[in-house]
Amino acid sequence: MNGLILFVVNEKSGNGRGNKIRTKVEERLRANGTAYEMLATSSESEAVVRVGEILKRGSVKAVAVIGGDGTLHGLLPVVAGSGIPYGLIPSGSGNDTSRTLGIPADPMKALDIILAGRTRAVDLLETFTEGGVKQRTLTAVAVGLDGEVAADVNGSRYKSWCNKLGVGSLAYIIGLFRALTKFKPRSITVTVDGVAREFSRGWLSVIASGPSYGGGLRICPDAKPDDGRLHVCVVHNCGVGRILLIFPTLLTGGHVKRTRYVTILSGSSATVRSSSPMLAFGDGEPSGVTPITAVLRPNQLDFLIAVSG
Numbered sequence: 001m002n003g004l005i006l007f008v009v010n011e012k013s014g015n016g017r018g019n020k021i022r023t024k025v026e027e028r029l030r031a032n033g034t035a036y037e038m039l040a041t042s043s044e045s046e047a048v049v050r051v052g053e054i055l056k057r058g059s060v061k062a063v064a065v066i067g068g069d070g071t072l073h074g075l076l077p078v079v080a081g082s083g084i085p086y087g088l089i090p091s092g093s094g095n096d097t098s099r100t101l102g103i104p105a106d107p108m109k110a111l112d113i114i115l116a117g118r119t120r121a122v123d124l125l126e127t128f129t130e131g132g133v134k135q136r137t138l139t140a141v142a143v144g145l146d147g148e149v150a151a152d153v154n155g156s157r158y159k160s161w162c163n164k165l166g167v168g169s170l171a172y173i174i175g176l177f178r179a180l181t182k183f184k185p186r187s188i189t190v191t192v193d194g195v196a197r198e199f200s201r202g203w204l205s206v207i208a209s210g211p212s213y214g215g216g217l218r219i220c221p222d223a224k225p226d227d228g229r230l231h232v233c234v235v236h237n238c239g240v241g242r243i244l245l246i247f248p249t250l251l252t253g254g255h256v257k258r259t260r261y262v263t264i265l266s267g268s269s270a271t272v273r274s275s276s277p278m279l280a281f282g283d284g285e286p287s288g289v290t291p292i293t294a295v296l297r298p299n300q301l302d303f304l305i306a307v308s309g
């Protein structure tokens with residue numbers, strides 16, 4: 001296919017890792033004689049405007065992000081549904097998209113995947129909050145305790161330190177402990193495909209397209225990013241001690257067996273309501289507060305993946 005590959009670099013992602021990776025990527029692209037354009041952006045809004053302008057020229061055959069889940073998320077309004085393949089060289093802290101789609105952490109291997117040009121159509125979640133605010137999410141929308149965790153982690157100093165030490169996922173564990181000191185469980189109603197379920201002490205409700213969120217937690221272990229369904233994990237009816245016991249089991253997906261406290265649902269749309277507003281974060285970025293509705297939109301994105309991915 002003719003055309004150039006547009007690389008969008010979030011220089012902030014992974015605490016500056018994005019910028020270092022960019023240099024290596026450019027060296028390889030020049031050596032290969034690949035047609036490309038490199039766009040470094042300092043904010044999501046800047047990226048949306050500039051990528052939108054470049055795509056209008058019609059010469060772009062793929063958009064590749066050097067960043068994390070938040071950077072991918074930010075460009076969904078311009079890339080999703082455009083038919084232009086979307087690629088990733090992971091340089092974030094959580095990197096749940098790369099984990100789900102089997103994109104290697106090694107930037108040069110991830111670049112090989114982009115250059116090979118093979119795609120897999122993946123689903124997206126479209127969320128709506130009060131006032132009709134619409135957003136697209138690739139991995140998961142976290143509501144409740146884990147929304148508080150995302151809010152605490154984003155922009156925190158400990159996230160920078162964890163990234164510097166190469167343990168970006170640790171930031172989410174620190175965030176959990178901090179959020180547990182503040183968050184109070186509350187009554188929530190989760191409606192999937194029109195069937196409502198009430199939970200008296202609701203801690204969190206994650207609406208996921210793929211299995212992984214929060215830096216590698218296997219929240220909905222049976223979810224596949226292209227299965228045409230959304231998956232919901234609700235943690236409820238327990239105290240802080242039980243939450244701490246359940247948390248490590250999220251790493252393997254073993255929490256789904258604790259059916260007294262963990263309910264897994266799936267369908268094509270889900271609404272979370274709560275007795276008082278709870279924060280929602282999609283792909284680790286703010287998505288508003290409850291009530292929030294997510295609708296699964298199948299095959300919205302052609303993602304550049306490994307041949308066996």
Ligand SMILES: Nc1ncnc2c1ncn2[C@@H]1O[C@H](COP(=O)(O)OP(=O)(O)OP(=O)(O)O)[C@@H](O)[C@H]1O
Binds near residue numbers: 010013042091154284
């Ligand atoms: N194109 C962009 N350029 C610059 N900053 C961006 C862009 N898109 C999003 N951002 C901001 O940069 C922040 C960090 O980006 P991102 O989430 O990709 O990296 P991370 O937080 O290190 O990784 P992860 O989301 O995988 O944990 C986002 O939370 C967002 O505020």
